[in-house]
Amino acid sequence: MSAPELPGGLDEDERLTLEAFADTIIPGECRYPGDRAIAGAAAGGGAVASGALDLLTSEEGGIAGVLPTLAAGLNDHARNLADKEGLVLEDGVPPFVALSFGDRSRLAAELTVPEHPEQELWVPLAMFSFMAWDTGAATHTIEALAAGHPGLTGMGFAPPGPDGLWRFPDFSYGRELATIHPHTTEYGDPA
Known part of the structure; x- marks a missing residue:
């Protein structure tokens, strides 16, 4: 029996390193006893439980090919x-x-400050960790909410209506800020 394939073709050390970084950005609770990547610094699910690794390794993210190099760099900096x-x-x-x-x-924090010479390498890792948690970007929003996505549910993200669409009958500022353009379609698109 062969070992299960890891996301993005990462090896186990690369996966652990990237999960540990994502957990540092948005901490969560350990997934199981002895979990080394997740430090358990916060209750509930953090970036990793929100799909950070799936987002990082996605083709759409555009950085999957450099993740092994970034994991090696994080480990060099840690050493x-x-x-x-x-x-x-x-x-x-x-x-x-x-x-x-x-x-x-x-x-x-040191790696992501503007003064750090490698900041441009580390900020995308941090951004993807935030995106996984606060937008559920690795999964369709309806599926993420149905599965109890930690970030979306933690923020109180409203579920869609029974037809799967979001409608907001109340204005977020308590009043209409502008009138709808006369050529706006029923779907909200400009004509």
């Missing part, structure tokens, strides 16, 4: 941090995964 600060990293797991949640957070 450098550990060496610089005398941190002891657990054997058997990738260096970024072996960092404490606090150290992961510090490193992620």
Whole structure:
């Protein structure tokens, strides 16, 4: 029996590293006892439970091909941090995964500041983690809501009507902000 194929052709260390990064951006609870990628820093589902890895490895995302390189880079930065600060990293797991949640957070913050020379590499990873949680971008919205998507349900995202469409009878600001253009179609498209 062969090992199950991982999303995007990633190997196990790459998957763990990318999940740990996504969990650092939007933390969640551990999926099972001994979960190494998820630090368990927050209750409920975080970026990983929201489909961050599916989004990162999607063809539409456009970065799947560089994920192994990014995972290697995160692990290099984690090793450098550990060496610089005398941190002891657990054997058997990738260096970024072996960092404490606090150290992961510090490193992620350092990598994503505008002054960091590699910032353009790390911000997309952070953005995809946010997108997975706050938009459910890896799954159709109706399916995500039906499955109890952690981000969408946590934010109170309104479900569609019985016909699968969203209609909002109340104005979000409590009043109409503009009149509808006379050439707007019944579907809301400009003519």
